Amino acid sequence: DAKTTQPTSMDCAEGRAANLPCNHSTISGNEYVYWYRQIHSQGPQYIIHGLKNNETNEMASLIITEDRKSSTLILPHATLRDTAVYYCIVNAGGTSYGKLTFGQGTILTVHP
C-alpha cells in the first residue's frame, strides 16, 4: 500500500470546520483512501473512504484532488468530542483490505 504523510498535530476551534490534509503521492489506480480516527483509550473508528470522487457522509466529507495525490478530510462543525488521532490510509481493498497500514496520524485538538 502507498505511504501517506500527515501533519503531526492540528488545532481547531469548536464549531469551526476542521480540515485535515493527507499526501499520498504514490497512490496506485486501484487504491482507495480511507480515514479512521482513534479517540483516547478506544479502538480506531471508520470515518469515510473514497476512490476518485468527493464523498460525504454524516460524519465528514472527503475531498480528493484530481491527480489523487492528496486528500482532505473535513469535519464541518468540530466539537470537543472530535478530539482524536486521525489516520489517513491508502488501501487496495479486496482481499488485502484488512491489512490497513496506519501511520502516525494527525492529533486533532478541538478547543472551546
Next chain:
Amino acid sequence: GAGVSQTPSNKVTEKGKYVELRCDPISGHTALYWYRQSLGQGPEFLIYFQGTGAADDSGLPNDRFFAVRPEGSVSTLKIQRTERGDSAVYLCASSSGTGEGTEAFFGQGTRLTVV
C-alpha cells in the same frame, strides 16, 4: 453482541510466561483482524482471518505469536515466552466482508504489560 469484545481489558504477566488474548467479533462477521499498538504509534497489522483460516499472517513478528479462530467466530491470540517488548495494546477488529468500503469495527483492545 453490540460490538467487538476483547478480554481481558488489561493483562499483566511476567517475562517468559504464556498469555492468551480473546476476541469476540460482531455476530456474523466473517473477517477478523488483529493489530498491535505501541505507545504513541499507530496500530500495526498482525494477522487476518477469513472464516476459520488465516488469510494473511505476514504481520506476526515471530513464531512466539500465534492466533486461531477454530469455528470462524471467536479468535484467540497466543503469545509464548513473553518479552518486555511485547507490551502493547492488542486490538481486534471484524468486518462483514472484504469488499471496497467495508468498514472494520475495532474493539477497545487488551493492554498487555510484561514485567
